[in-house]
Amino acid sequence: MSPTPSPTLSLSDGSEIPQIGLGTWQMHGEEAYRTVREAIGMGYRHIDTAKLYDNEVEVGRAVTDAIRSGEVTRDELFITSKVWNDDQGREQAARAFQASLARLGLDYLDLYLVHWPCPRKGLYNETFEAVARIQGLGQVQSIGVANFYAGVLEDLVVTTGIVPAVNQVELHPGFSQAPLRALHDRLGVVTTAWAPLARGGVLSHPVIKGIAGRYGVPASAVVLRWLVQLGVVAIPKSSDPGRLRSNLDVHGFQLSVEEVERITALDEGPGMGRLFHDPEEFPA
Template sequence: MSAEGRAIPTVTLNDGKEMPLIGLGTSKLLDDEAVRVVRTAIDLGYRHFDTASRYGNEGALGRAFAEAIAAGDVTREELFITSKAWHDEQGAEQVQEAFHGSLRRLGLEFLDMYMIHWPWPQAGRYNETFGAMAQLQGLGLIQCLGVANFPAETLAELIAATGITPVVNQVEAHVGFTQSELAAEHERLGVVTEAWYPLAKGRVLTDPDVKAIGAAVGASPAQVALRYLLQLGYSIIPKSASAERLGENLGVLDFRLKRDHMETIARLDATGAYGRMGQDPEEFPG
């Protein structure tokens, strides 16, 4: 099946909103390349786009969204757009200013989801930051409140302090590092686990088990790795600047992994071969 214009399944978040399970991560996509990639992704059927003030590309993405809407390729209501507040944007006043900056650069009237990018536990400002984000949500400027890179204990503290359960916790997760205990806690709380680095920076693509399963089901190693996360119930936001790869990533909707495939891949969590590749959120940035 062609990926062009296809519908991507959604998940119902704990606030009743719908979010496409597959999105496009946009880190390191800048300027005209970002515009080109987003326009191509929209043509292929992507509706979920993830950015952050830290990425420095909100203006380019905003241009891409405006062009696509003006061309009739998509409506604003069909899009699910996320941005995030960086460390120096935490704090009750700072995050409100940061949010309005993101909204202005994106050229939007509201954001579908806004996140705290990292908890930065040493600063201890994530609770007041999240509370200020809830005020913006009350004004209709944010549809959904999320967090990223929150360990279980920090997430529990946030919920206890604010009385609000985030809809999503976006964390590093991939074959060999699924953070299964954290994901189980998310499931108990009704929080969606969203995976960044879902392809482990490409390292899992040469894994013999992943390659063998791909050969058995007629899929690429990347598709196997992404499909595995989807079948665990995770949302995924792989990044690519290639039109071919953007389409290939949507090919994960065309097959399912069998139980023995899932069990084989699950065993990679115990090997330590593909552990954490990004920063440890309990230490970063110190």
């Protein structure tokens, strides 16, 4: 029996984004193809990839085969890709989008993101405007950014006059990005969490384990449930069928307000914080 399909959140442009998706970073070749096929069969409808991941061909082939087999229709899927740093700029971004679309073998994307702000390049506004023009042509439904911190996000909105539908950022227990989420709420931007399980690093934390024991669920389910209740989209990555299934099936229990607050308060604990690149500094 398949888990309950993921609930959706409404984006500012009226589109719906499934709140639990599949991240595909570091998935390559047949592993990427097999995982996406299995995930769709389990009920995943949100698949996240990027040019950088070097797996758009395999992701697209899995999507195409799932549609051809009758498991799902294209309209039921939400496919995201991203423009990489080397392709920032008006003309480069337009070419990069068409190249991603061709590798995926799709007629359109549901969401296309500027992958990093790269503030030293000073091209994020121009790049986002190029992506907005693609949206105007009807080849992408929704547009957004990833790894944008408050300063560049606010500059983007003021300069372009366009509010991104999504900002995809590192977010997990111990790094809940509360100030950035508050800014998103004010602007009408949906927050998506990459590395929502901190690459597994938070699953042994006593607070998470204690709550998981109380509900009789995996620690990962507690973390993903926390994100769902915060109103965040999460894209955990796994190629293990059991973990794929448990990551999607997080809707059979409800955390209390106190439990949500206890997990959020892990930000203040020792050894917590950002695990990966700081977008104010990356790339150097």
